[in-house]
Amino acid sequence: MARVLVAEDEESVRSFVCRALEGEGHRVKGVPDGSEALRALSDERYDLLVTDIVMPGLDGIALALKTAKDYPDMPVLLMTGYSAEQQRAHNMEELVATVLLKPFSLRQICDAVAEALAR
Numbered sequence: 001m002a003r004v005l006v007a008e009d010e011e012s013v014r015s016f017v018c019r020a021l022e023g024e025g026h027r028v029k030g031v032p033d034g035s036e037a038l039r040a041l042s043d044e045r046y047d048l049l050v051t052d053i054v055m056p057g058l059d060g061i062a063l064a065l066k067t068a069k070d071y072p073d074m075p076v077l078l079m080t081g082y083s084a085e086q087q088r089a090h091n092m093e094e095l096v097a098t099v100l101l102k103p104f105s106l107r108q109i110c111d112a113v114a115e116a117l118a119r
Helices: 011-023 034-043 060-070 083-088 106-118
Strands: 003-007 027-031 048-052 076-080 098-101
Touching (some): 011 027, 034 060
Parallel strands (some): 003 048, 076 098
């Protein structure tokens, strides 16, 4: 069981991901944006950050870079519905476990999280 932080501005996607990971036995906290994610990271220890790339304010790329600097042992999994945004994360292999393209299935998100935690 891992402690997972999910940063996703779209409530339905955030809820889906949180429920999927809770169903796998993880303890999950969902937040609506990158700024809230930074606050959550400073309040509690997490084993994994799952974040959307496109969010208002602090986007997922900036959040991943800040997380990698402040919490270098925590893997980051990026999600995006935009292939152009997937390309932005292309050279971040050292910092990002994977980039998951939306829409994804319950099994795909659970498998991606398991792989990221195993790294």
